[in-house]
Amino acid sequence: MDHFNYRDGELYAEDVPVASIAERFGTPAYVYSRATLERHYKAYTGALSERRLLVCYAVKANSNLAVLNVLARLGAGFDIVSAGELERVLRAGGDAGKVVFSGVGKQEWEMRRALEAGVRCFNVESDTELDRLNAVAGELGVKAPVSLRVNPDVDAGTHPYISTGLKENKFGIDILEAPAIYARAATLPNLDIQGVDCHIGSQLTSVAPFLDALDRVLELIDTLAGQGIHIRHLDMGGGLGVTYNDETPPQPAEYVRALDERIGDRKLELILEPGRSIAANAGLLLTRVELLKCTEHRNFAIIDAGMNDLIRPALYSAWQAIVPVQPHQDAEEKVWDLVGPVCETGDFLGKDRALRLKAGDLLAVRSAGAYGFVMSSNYNTRNRPPELMVDGDQVHVVRRRETIEDQLAPESCLPE
Numbered sequence: 488m489d490h491f492n493y494r495d496g497e498l499y500a501e502d503v504p505v506a507s508i509a510e511r512f513g514t515p516a517y518v519y520s521r522a523t524l525e526r527h528y529k530a531y532t533g534a535l536s537e538r539r540l541l542v543c544y545a546v547k548a549n550s551n552l553a554v555l556n557v558l559a560r561l562g563a564g565f566d567i568v569s570a571g572e573l574e575r576v577l578r579a580g581g582d583a584g585k586v587v588f589s590g591v592g593k594q595e596w597e598m599r600r601a602l603e604a605g606v607r608c609f610n611v612e613s614d615t616e617l618d619r620l621n622a623v624a625g626e627l628g629v630k631a632p633v634s635l636r637v638n639p640d641v642d643a644g645t646h647p648y649i650s651t652g653l654k655e656n657k658f659g660i661d662i663l664e665a666p667a668i669y670a671r672a673a674t675l676p677n678l679d680i681q682g683v684d685c686h687i688g689s690q691l692t693s694v695a696p697f698l699d700a701l702d703r704v705l706e707l708i709d710t711l712a713g714q715g716i717h718i719r720h721l722d723m724g725g726g727l728g729v730t731y732n733d734e735t736p737p738q739p740a741e742y743v744r745a746l747d748e749r750i751g752d753r754k755l756e757l758i759l760e761p762g763r764s765i766a767a768n769a770g771l772l773l774t775r776v777e778l779l780k781c782t783e784h785r786n787f788a789i790i791d792a793g794m795n796d797l798i799r800p801a802l803y804s805a806w807q808a809i810v811p812v813q814p815h816q817d818a819e820e821k822v823w824d825l826v827g828p829v830c831e832t833g834d835f836l837g838k839d840r841a842l843r844l845k846a847g848d849l850l851a852v853r854s855a856g857a858y859g860f861v862m863s864s865n866y867n868t869r870n871r872p873p874e875l876m877v878d879g880d881q882v883h884v885v886r887r888r889e890t891i892e893d894q895l896a897p898e899s900c901l902p903e
C-alpha cells in the first residue's frame with residue numbers, strides 16, 4: 488500500500504497533485520512519500536510482540552539523508568555496505584549501535600571507522616576478512632562484534648544478477664564450512680561472535696526460499712551450540728519483493744511471523760535488512776513527454792528521463808509501471824516505447840505500453856523509490872534529477888537538481 492493515488496482524475500502524492508510538483512520543480516524528478524516509507528517500515532516492526540526484532544533498513548536501496556532520517560526517527564537500524572553509507576546514517580541521526588555492516592570487500596579504513604563509531608555488528612563474508620577485522624580491532628584495542636554471512640545454497644528464484652544465495656555467488660561462506668570457520672573465529676582474540684547472517688537474494692515473491700534458508704541456518708546454529716558457540720542473533724538479510732506488475736509477494740508481517748514461528752523457542756533476536764520493500768513503492772520518477780516519433784515499426788515517446796536516471800529497465804529488463812499523471816482522452820490509445828534522450832538503444836524505461844499520449848504529458852514511473860536515484864549516473868553529462876519528499880501537503884527538496892557546474896567542479900584540464 489502506498490500514498491500515490493488518483494483523486495479527481497489526476498495522480499496525487501499524499502495530498503499534493505503530482506502535476507503541481509512538476510510545475511514547481513521541473514522534470515525529471517524523483518518524488519518520495521514520507522507516509523509510505525513510514526507505513527512500510529512499521530509493517531515490519533509491528534509484526535512481532537514476543538521476539539526482539541531489529542529492522543536494519545538497507546541503505547543501498549535509497550540513501551537520501553531525508554529517507555534515512557525519516558526511518559531513524561522511528562528508531563530504525565541500518566544495513567550498510569560502505570563507510571560512505573555509515574556517514575550518511577550518522578548524518579541523518581541514525582544510531583550506530585543499530586548498524587550492521589555487510590559487504591564482501593570492506594577495507595581496513597572502513598572497518599576502523601565502523602569500530603570507532605560503534606556499529607552493532609560486522610557481517611563477515613570470508614575467512615580472510617575475519618583476520619583483517621581481527622587485526623584492525625586489535626590495533627584499536629577493541630573487540631569487533633561479528634556474524635558470519637553464510638551461503639545456504641538455496642535458489643531464490645529471482646533474476647540471476649540479484650540472486651546471492653547460491654554456491655556459485657561471490658557472497659558469504661559455504662554453510663558446510665561455517666562450523667570450522669566459526670571455531671577459528673572463536674580463537675581470534677579481538678572478535679566477539681554475536682550472530683549468523685544470510686541474504687539469499689532480492690525481489691523474492693514467496694516465503695518458501697526464505698524458510699529453506701532459515702532451516703539450514705537454524706541447523707547451523709544448533710551445531711554451533713554443540714561446539715560451545717552461542718549465537719545471539721539471526722540476521723536473515725533483505726530480499727522481500729514488491730509488486731511492480733502482477734507479483735503477489737507476502738506482506739512483511741506474514742513473512743516475519745513465518746520466520747518467527749520456524750525459529751520457535753530458540754532465544755534468538757531476529758535482524759532483517761529490507762531495502763526494496765520499504766522504499767520501492769514509496770517513490771516515483773516524474774517525467775515529461777518531449778516528442779512523439781511514430782515510425783513504420785514502432786511508436787516512440789521520447790521522455791526527459793533516461794537510463795542514466797533509472798537504469799533498472801536497461802540493466803535487468805525490469806518492468807515498472809508507467810502511468811499518466813493527468814489521464815485524458817485527447818489522443819487515441821497506441822502502443823508506445825518510452826525512451827530517453829541517451830545515445831544507447833538500451834535507453835528505455837518501458838516498452839509496449841498502451842497509453843494515450845501527446846507531447847508535454849507528464850508520466851510517473853512507479854516503484855522507483857528503491858534502486859532508482861542511487862543507481863543513477865551522469866552518463867551523457869546529464870544532470871541528475873532532484874529528489875523531493877512529500878509530507879502531507881508539503882513538498883521538501885531533499886536533494887536539489889544537479890547543475891553542470893556540480894558535474895564539472897572535480898575536473899580540470901592539463902596545465903598549459
Ligand code: LLP
Nearest residue numbers: 545589686689690725726760761762763858
Ligand atoms: N542485505 C544485503 C546483504 C544485500 O545485499 C541487499 C541487497 C539487501 C540487504 C537489501 O535487499 P532488498 O530488501 O532490497 O531486496 N539493484 C537491484 C537490487 C540489488 C540488491 C542488492 N542487495 C535492483 O534494482 O533490483
